[in-house]
Amino acid sequence: MAKQTLSGNMLIAQSGGPTAVINQSLVGAVLEAKKQKQIKKIYGALHGIKGILEEDLIDLGREGVRTLEDVAQTPSSALGSVRKKPTPADCAAIFEVLRKYDVRYFFYIGGNDSAETTHIINEEARKAKYDFRCYHICKTIDNDLRENDHTPGFGSGARFVASAFMGDNLDNRALPGVKINVVMGRHAGFLTAASALARVYPDDGPHLIYLPERAFDMNRFLRDVKRVYSKHGRCVVAVSEGIADKKGTPIASLFIKETDSHGNVQLSGSGALGDLLAGEIRDKLGIARVRADTFGYLQRSFPGIVAPNDAKEAREVGRQAVKASVAKQASGSIAIVRRPGKKYMVTYKRVPLKNVAKETQHMPAKFINKAGNDVTQAFINYAAPIVGKLPKVGRLKGVRVKKIK
Numbered sequence: 001m002a003k004q005t006l007s008g009n010m011l012i013a014q015s016g017g018p019t020a021v022i023n024q025s026l027v028g029a030v031l032e033a034k035k036q037k038q039i040k041k042i043y044g045a046l047h048g049i050k051g052i053l054e055e056d057l058i059d060l061g062r063e064g065v066r067t068l069e070d071v072a073q074t075p076s077s078a079l080g081s082v083r084k085k086p087t088p089a090d091c092a093a094i095f096e097v098l099r100k101y102d103v104r105y106f107f108y109i110g111g112n113d114s115a116e117t118t119h120i121i122n123e124e125a126r127k128a129k130y131d132f133r134c135y136h137i138c139k140t141i142d143n144d145l146r147e148n149d150h151t152p153g154f155g156s157g158a159r160f161v162a163s164a165f166m167g168d169n170l171d172n173r174a175l176p177g178v179k180i181n182v183v184m185g186r187h188a189g190f191l192t193a194a195s196a197l198a199r200v201y202p203d204d205g206p207h208l209i210y211l212p213e214r215a216f217d218m219n220r221f222l223r224d225v226k227r228v229y230s231k232h233g234r235c236v237v238a239v240s241e242g243i244a245d246k247k248g249t250p251i252a253s254l255f256i257k258e259t260d261s262h263g264n265v266q267l268s269g270s271g272a273l274g275d276l277l278a279g280e281i282r283d284k285l286g287i288a289r290v291r292a293d294t295f296g297y298l299q300r301s302f303p304g305i306v307a308p309n310d311a312k313e314a315r316e317v318g319r320q321a322v323k324a325s326v327a328k329q330a331s332g333s334i335a336i337v338r339r340p341g342k343k344y345m346v347t348y349k350r351v352p353l354k355n356v357a358k359e360t361q362h363m364p365a366k367f368i369n370k371a372g373n374d375v376t377q378a379f380i381n382y383a384a385p386i387v388g389k390l391p392k393v394g395r396l397k398g399v400r401v402k403k404i405k
Helices: 022-034 048-053 067-071 088-100 111-127 156-172 191-198 218-232 273-285 309-327 375-388
Strands: 006-016 040-047 057-059 102-112 133-138 178-183 207-212 235-240 290-294 332-337 348-351
Touching: 006 022, 006 048, 022 067, 022 309, 040 048, 048 088, 048 111, 088 102, 088 111, 102 111, 102 207, 102 309, 111 133, 111 375, 133 309, 156 178, 156 191, 156 235, 156 273, 156 309, 156 375, 178 191, 178 273, 191 207, 191 235, 191 375, 207 218, 218 235, 218 273, 235 273, 235 375, 273 290, 309 348, 309 375
Parallel strands: 006 040, 006 102, 102 133, 133 332, 178 235, 178 290, 207 235
Antiparallel strands: 040 057, 332 348
């Protein structure tokens, strides 16, 4: 059967939490689209589907290569982002805009909620018999998209986390106490687990790592902290914002009630979890110097911490999405697949939108230790090439001088 050629305009948008490399995907898609004869005009919607509904568009085809390359190196969403789940009425309005601007190629850069939105739009297009290609371009620092070995944004976010813990461990060693850092990760602990990459010496922190994949028990947590503190005279703790009790209730949700349009509790908008854990340690263990920080949005768009492989792969998923859209009749999502072998290599494949939409994937059991308070070497082997080389730190030999009598 002959391949059908579909000619028309392209519309691209960004959605969900920004990352340090999301603009690499945008630029990769735009530059590839400029090579495709089937694609005429290239529109960018400001603030995701909100921009489509309001017809708040810019002409990306008029942006020069130099400008696009500068934007590619810049963290956060150049087009602006949004957290909005389209209603049936929104979908109907979106198609009116698509028709008006003769959009036949639609690309949405985002995580699993964005994939769900892309899937909804694609399904509604099929019902309306509107002929166009609809592609999701993967992105999320949480690293929780199904079908993907890892996702663009995770490597750089994990690099920030590892670097921050490396510095915090040095600080904690200089002024001993208990330090708790709360890291992003609602259902998946990949980003929090990346804190383990900060370890250089055997006694380095984080000494304890708690992930949403394992039920959190306060009493067990206090015992763990007491054990480490007794051994080292200090303790650095990494905690995912999504840690939950054995019933699956997030600990932080007991204090935070704000939700987004997808029904997600805004876990990253408060320091309540860190304050709770620090308070328990002070009250129950009697340790005076206890501090807690919530990394929050700092992890997403921090300049200067971009992981090289992350930037390269983010660019490529954007490019591959456009190539697949003009080569295939089916819509889909571009996934990153790691090739087997000791040398780190990846490839890209188109997968059905429904396979990526809405649901998330979790840390495999082999990445988490039996006690549920640390990661395994298997995780280190998995994450290290994605994150890349970290700053080098040293330590004095510490040869003691004999006291003069």
